[in-house]
Amino acid sequence: MNKLLRKPLQSAPTEMMGKFEKFNLIENPFPSSPYVNQDSTDQRINGKVYEIEIRKKELEQIENVFLKKSQLNPNHLRLGYIIDESYIGRGNGKSAFLVNLQQYINEDYCLDISNNINKCFAVYVVPEAGGRTKTFLSLVDLIFEAILKSNVIESCLAILRIQSINQLYPNRQLFENMNEEEMISKLSEIEWYKQNQIDYNDIANAILLNPFLQGLPADFPLYRERNRLFLNMTMQKDFEGYYTQMPGRGRERLDFVFSHLVQFFQSAEFNGAFILLDDFERIPEFQSARQKRDFALELRSCIFDGLYTSAKTGFYNLLMVLHAGVPRLISDAWAEAGMENRASFTPRTTSNHLIPFGKLSREHTTLLVKKYLSEYRIDTSNLQGTEPFSEDALSRIGEWSEYNAAKILKMAYDLLEKAALAEGVTTIDEAFVSEAKGVLVGDLERSIPKIENVDSTDLLKKASEG
Amino acid sequence: MNNEIKIAHKGFYLLEYFFILLRSIEKYSEQDKVFGEFKILKKQNFLGESKYKRKFETDEPSKTQQDRYHYTFREVIEEAKTYDLIEQDALSNLRLTVKGLDLLKLIENQGVESFNNYLFTCMEQKHGTFRSIIERLYAKNQYKPGLLIFPNYSPRQLDFERSNVKTVEDIIRYSHALTAKLQEDISSNLGLVKDMSPHNKTLINRLVENKLLPSSPSEDFNPIKYNVIIKRFRDFWMNYFLKEIYGFDIPLTTFDRWIYRGKQIGIIYATEFYPYFSGRIVYPTSVVVSKSASQDFNKLFNYEDGKSLYIHKPKWNDANQDKFVNALVTAYFDLRRTYRSYFINLLAMRELVCYSMKISERLFETFLDEAYKLNLADELKIKISLEVDRLPEETTAMYLKQEPVMVDKKYRNIIAINVTPGDRFDEQAA
Numbered sequence: 001m002n003k004l005l006r007k008p009l010q011s012a013p014t015e016m017m018g019k020f021e022k023f024n025l026i027e028n029p030f031p032s033s034p035y036v037n038q039d040s041t042d043q044r045i046n047g048k049v050y051e052i053e054i055r056k057k058e059l060e061q062i063e064n065v066f067l068k069k070s071q072l073n074p075n076h077l078r079l080g081y082i083i084d085e086s087y088i089g090r091g092n093g094k095s096a097f098l099v100n101l102q103q104y105i106n107e108d109y110c111l112d113i114s115n116n117i118n119k120c121f122a123v124y125v126v127p128e129a130g131g132r133t134k135t136f137l138s139l140v141d142l143i144f145e146a147i148l149k150s151n152v153i154e155s156c157l158a159i160l161r162i163q164s165i166n167q168l169y170p171n172r173q174l175f176e177n178m179n180e181e182e183m184i185s186k187l188s189e190i191e192w193y194k195q196n197q198i199d200y201n202d203i204a205n206a207i208l209l210n211p212f213l214q215g216l217p218a219d220f221p222l223y224r225e226r227n228r229l230f231l232n233m234t235m236q237k238d239f240e241g242y243y244t245q246m247p248g249r250g251r252e253r254l255d256f257v258f259s260h261l262v263q264f265f266q267s268a269e270f271n272g273a274f275i276l277l278d279d280f281e282r283i284p285e286f287q288s289a290r291q292k293r294d295f296a297l298e299l300r301s302c303i304f305d306g307l308y309t310s311a312k313t314g315f316y317n318l319l320m321v322l323h324a325g326v327p328r329l330i331s332d333a334w335a336e337a338g339m340e341n342r343a344s345f346t347p348r349t350t351s352n353h354l355i356p357f358g359k360l361s362r363e364h365t366t367l368l369v370k371k372y373l374s375e376y377r378i379d380t381s382n383l384q385g386t387e388p389f390s391e392d393a394l395s396r397i398g399e400w401s402e403y404n405a406a407k408i409l410k411m412a413y414d415l416l417e418k419a420a421l422a423e424g425v426t427t428i429d430e431a432f433v434s435e436a437k438g439v440l441v442g443d444l445e446r447s448i449p450k451i452e453n454v455d456s457t458d459l460l461k462k463a464s465e466g
Numbered sequence: 467m468n469n470e471i472k473i474a475h476k477g478f479y480l481l482e483y484f485f486i487l488l489r490s491i492e493k494y495s496e497q498d499k500v501f502g503e504f505k506i507l508k509k510q511n512f513l514g515e516s517k518y519k520r521k522f523e524t525d526e527p528s529k530t531q532q533d534r535y536h537y538t539f540r541e542v543i544e545e546a547k548t549y550d551l552i553e554q555d556a557l558s559n560l561r562l563t564v565k566g567l568d569l570l571k572l573i574e575n576q577g578v579e580s581f582n583n584y585l586f587t588c589m590e591q592k593h594g595t596f597r598s599i600i601e602r603l604y605a606k607n608q609y610k611p612g613l614l615i616f617p618n619y620s621p622r623q624l625d626f627e628r629s630n631v632k633t634v635e636d637i638i639r640y641s642h643a644l645t646a647k648l649q650e651d652i653s654s655n656l657g658l659v660k661d662m663s664p665h666n667k668t669l670i671n672r673l674v675e676n677k678l679l680p681s682s683p684s685e686d687f688n689p690i691k692y693n694v695i696i697k698r699f700r701d702f703w704m705n706y707f708l709k710e711i712y713g714f715d716i717p718l719t720t721f722d723r724w725i726y727r728g729k730q731i732g733i734i735y736a737t738e739f740y741p742y743f744s745g746r747i748v749y750p751t752s753v754v755v756s757k758s759a760s761q762d763f764n765k766l767f768n769y770e771d772g773k774s775l776y777i778h779k780p781k782w783n784d785a786n787q788d789k790f791v792n793a794l795v796t797a798y799f800d801l802r803r804t805y806r807s808y809f810i811n812l813l814a815m816r817e818l819v820c821y822s823m824k825i826s827e828r829l830f831e832t833f834l835d836e837a838y839k840l841n842l843a844d845e846l847k848i849k850i851s852l853e854v855d856r857l858p859e860e861t862t863a864m865y866l867k868q869e870p871v872m873v874d875k876k877y878r879n880i881i882a883i884n885v886t887p888g889d890r891f892d893e894q895a896a
Contacts, residue, residue, distance in 0.1 A: 131884075281808065285808065285851065285882065285884075286849075286884070323808075323809075328853050328854055329851070329853060434625065450742060450743070451610075451613070451615070451655075451740060451742075451743050451747065451821070452609075452610070452654055452655045454821065454822060455822065456613075456821050456822045456823070456824060457778075457822070457823055457824045458611050459612070459751070459752070459753050459778050459824050460604060460611055460612075460753055460755070461611075462760050462762065462763075462778075463753045463755050463758045463759060463760055463763055463776060464755065464759055465759055466759035466760045466761075
């Protein structure tokens with residue numbers, strides 16, 4: 001029989017109640033396993049759903065001490081530590097904070113934040129787990145990767161080209177009704193120049209006259225455009241290729257990232273950059289004492305007082321996230337390398353470069369849960385409520401999660417799943433949470449080594465049998 | 467086996483008190499002066515009511531404190547006399563005996579361990595208490611040889627907020643939850659089914675009789691008495707376990723004193739901090755047998771019936787090093803599973819390792835120190851990173867509840883372990 005003509009006995013109902021519809025939710029807004037993965041498309045875990053209010057204090061300190069301070073003053077602070085206050089500090093929202101800080105800075109390259117004093121970009125760097133990022137050079141590789149990922153090089157190329165066009169064709173209105181992305185894309189197409197009767201060779205030559213670009217090595221990617229016979233527009237991928245094919249593994253890379261690239265950024269009117277370094281402890285954890293010291297020395301020379309352009313001008317600023325145990329892990333090396341004097345972990349007076357990352361509070365629990373719920377509401381007319389969670393339930397959730405952001409989210413996820421399946425449950429109140437706790441904690445307890453199940457030496461047997 | 471436990475003396479004090487008494491008498495002989503020196507040394511050595519509860523003391527102790535010090539002082543004198551460490555003349559002046567002098571020399575020349583062992587010999591010769599406790603421990607739990615549990619749960623642990631516990635009814639609800647939990651623990655740990663509700667009734671009645679609770683269930687009790695009431699619960703059930711479940715016929719305080727002395731000597735382990743267990747656990751780290759077939763035991767004492775007390779004290783050799791490292795790794799990952807951080811609490815880890823290997827805290831420290839040195843020399847199959855987070859004295863906490871761990875001449879309280887891939891441990895695990 002023709003399967004195209006056959007019908008099932010029952011067809012799907014045209015309208016079926018969604019699992020979370022009774023709570024006015026499209027789906028479960030909470031992550032089932034809360035961690036931050038910047039590259040994920042799911043906004044529950046990529047850090048996009050973020051309640052800025054919770055980390056207002058920390059953000060204000062970073063704004064006042066770093067972002068709003070003129071980067072041209074060589075005396076500005078270049079190194080900051082975001083220090084977690086509890087040493088079992090996983091899932092406190094540090095990664096989410098950094099990812100959002102990066103977006104916040106890059107949104108308008110820090111111009112609005114600083115009242116047009118600074119034009120800076122930010123990159124987010126995480127050392128690789130398991131000790132693969134052990135040396136300073138391997139960290140530099142990651143920093144360069146992060147620069148590529150942020151597409152700031154593309155932006156710079158576009159900015160340089162616009163500068164030259166404005167200089168050579170001052171009266172042309174070429175970019176009307178274009179958004180930033182379109183501009184970047186048009187400016188990298190040779191056809192676009194032809195359509196507008198612009199000789200790209202002139203543009204390329206004008207770019208190379210920029211005072212910041214003088215003294216760059218002859219093979220710097222921008223110089224590809226000098227070849228008048230086979231015109232090759234320089235793209236971001238040329239920088240990538242240049243870096244990966246660099247003959248020397250060491251000094252050349254440092255020169256490139258900390259001097260030549262800095263000049264390039266400066267030519268596009270940037271006066272600073274923020275490197276947001278997450279999970280710093282992954283680096284020293286696997287280093288020997290000597291490796292720690294070498295690392296600190298390299299860092300010092302690249303950021304503070306080496307012969308690099310970045311050190312001379314203070315172009316790169318580093319914000320490091322440290323868990324509470326970490327300062328002691330590296331304090332010896334820091335002292336030996338002279339870093340302790342420049343940016344101390346244990347200053348005698350209150351210091352601006354230390355940004356304590358505090359615990360969440362009862363109110364933060366509500367804010368956090370509210371934020372996630374509001375992103376997944378069906379009826380978006382009122383986004384202020386915490387339904388189906390009652391206030392008491394949120395207090396309990398906060399308390400039992402020890403006010404740890406990741407645990408709060410996980411618990412909210414579990415509770416909502418449970419409530420969705422339970423018939424007739426439309427609110428999650430304290431009683432529901434208390435009842436569910438047994439089950440939630442039960443899950444955890446199964447993985448816990450209980451004393452009645454632990455193997456231990458039987459001394460009587462050992463004494464008699466040897 | 468003699469079923470009765472021989473007891474001596476009432477006061478709770480640990481072995482250091484003998485040391486400060488002997489030192490004081492070495493200096494003075496008049497009782498008042500000895501007492502003065504005793505107080506100074508007590509303060510210098512941070513000896514509180516118990517070693518595990520270090521209080522900040524004012525310069526001038528109150529009258530009741532003075533009385534308590536004096537009571538302890540007299541108790542230690544009496545006990546020291548029974549071991550012939552000191553003697554008292556007709557004028558009540560105190561003097562060290564030859565034995566007492568020897569003991570002081572011992573601590574100077576050979577350290578605390580030898581001092582403790584010597585005292586242990588004196589005590590065991592006189593009373594034999596340690597032997598009867600250790601034998602009783604082994605007799606009482608066949609499933610887990612020697613392990614006794616004394617579970618206990620505060621209202622908070624059973625989800626009763628203090629602010630919600632106001633009336634007699636609230637207390638009764640807590641008592642029901644507590645009995646249910648204890649019954650569950652007895653069944654899962656000891657395989658016993660007990661109906662504890664009659665005992666619970668007795669306890670509640672007693673609290674009413676003692677005027678700690680009003681007789682009408684709906685009435686509020688005096689909130690100032692909250693802690694006293696909760697402590698009564700704790701003591702009642704500890705006593706219940708000691709007497710009804712384990713059949714010890716001695717007061718709880720006496721039991722406490724001897725097991726904590728045993729812990730100092732290294733023959734018994736007792737802790738209230740075993741991870742994921744609420745309450746106290748006690749188990750022996752020694753055996754009483756005629757002969758040990760294993761090299762890992764040291765003979766501490768010979769009894770008249772031909773048996774001896776052997777302390778479990780493995781040597782630092784290849785086999786034991788492997789066992790220790792494996793125990794470290796297992797404990798580390800057990801704790802990491804729930805805490806999810808690189809660094810975990812070293813003291814919690816010590817509890818797990820000591821129980822799994824049945825060794826003393828001191829031996830754990832020695833072994834960890836050895837392992838750490840090998841690790842620094844890159845001769846260990848795992849990587850150990852020991853750090854200090856915040857030491858007790860750096861926090862505002864006033865009590866030193868657990869002995870700290872000193873490794874490589876520094877106090878440490880957090881530890882991280884890295885098992886490098888492809889090494890021996892992995893092969894074993896596979």
